[in-house]
Amino acid sequence: MAKIKLIILSVLLGIGITFPLLSQTDAHYWTNQYGAKGLLLNGAVIASTEDETAIFYNPGAMGTGEEFGLSLSFLTPTYAVLETRNFLGNGTKLKDRDFGFTSGFAAVGFRLFNNDKFRGGATTFTRFKSNLNYRGREIGRVPDSDLLIFIGNLDFQRRLSERWIGFGASYKMGLNLSFGISQFIVFHSEGTNIEIGKEIVNRASPEKLIFGWRSKLKYNFNASGGMVSKLGLSWQPPNFKFGLTLTTPTYNHIVRSASFEFDDLRKPSPDTTLINANLSSLPLKNYKTPWSIGLGLDFAINPTTRISFSTEYFHEIKRYTLLQDKDDPFDGFSLGDFAKEVSINTGNKKVINVALGIQRALTNESTLIFGFRTDINQREEVEGFSDFAFLAATPSVYHFSAGGLFTVWGNQMSIGIDYGLGKRNNGQQLVDFSDITPNDLFTIKSSGNASSLYQSIVLVLTYDFIFKRKKKKKGS
16 A cells, blocks of 8 residues: 555646646735645635645644545646736736636545544645736837837846645544644756846937947845645534644755846947946755744535635845845956946735635535635835836736536536636836936936736636545454
8 A cells, every 4th residue: 555655646746736826916925726625615624624725724734634636737737917017117918818728736645543633644736826927018218319220129028836744633633623733845947137227329320329229137036945844633523623833944955056147238439339248157045934824724614515714924034135245247357446336125915815615515425615715915126226116017906716516426526617816006117218318328217107907717627536445344
């Protein structure tokens, strides 16, 4: 039996890496949900998780599982659209569309020590996987000039991926009370690339550059092998369920590396060109995630209907430095001091997310489920060079789900749909390409607010295997 479990786990680890998601969100804390019930209840399962997703949602609830369980949720096609207005100047419009699959989840659970009070499990899942892209180009006449035209270009990319591999165990302290702990290994990778071009040419000879500025800032970092611990408590008396969790920040990163690249070319006059460029690899100075507290309730309001509620508080991360370096791009060969300092700083706001779900049993084998949750954007302003200051482009998102949970051949299957909607009207305009003049060519000038609209549709299709232990008959 142990060999079979090991083989299954190895297969899960392989499968879990093969289903990526490239979404337009900026990887909020509650971007993804997992499992048959977790997806349809939109995460309102801290108190009521009954499958192997308990390793993530509430390790204390692992003790309520069967002898052996297997949870797989991969076939969740997703279509998402992020539309931003005024990001490149008043009247501009950008769209980023994507079709893919939501992040997969695989977990296996089993009894420990041949003891009904102990239960263990292992899991692998993608916590975040996003790739946000903006590409835009604006062309127009230079104000107060009939002879000049301006050209503005933007190429903006933000990518993030994070995979968790975890192991958990729970102990049933009483008939309705159990305690558990999960230990995760986290592999985090993140990067941002922003390129801005502003040029002024003569209408009669547009191939000849009169004034110009092309500036690029790119940085990447990895924080791999970090540890995250999660404690969970589950209390489930008749007709009521209560869950409590505590999640630590990441700690003890095995690998921390970073790199940056900048390239700045300025043409302040037809006869002058100035350059400054560098790229370097360096140790990651620091990387932080917040600690959080989760609370869940689940109770019956009549024989066929249950209400599920979950909330999680994520603590603030005060502004800190991700990477910092001061280097001479000419490596001392030039005459004079041309050392350039690079510093990338970030921080997260405190966030409270909530989820509410309704379960209505139709038969012993089928249940209708409706869910709602918030997915608040936690990112604060990210700062690079003094010339660059921009906010996360994606808004907070609110999710609505509906579907059914069915028992098929003794296992759980869910079919449903999730719709996500987010809107933001007070975002920061990155740059104003609608009014470029020689006087402000070398600045990131913005004169208005940007608005963004995010919409997503997720088709939920999961299948959770449940293997029940066959009790031996007396006298056999």
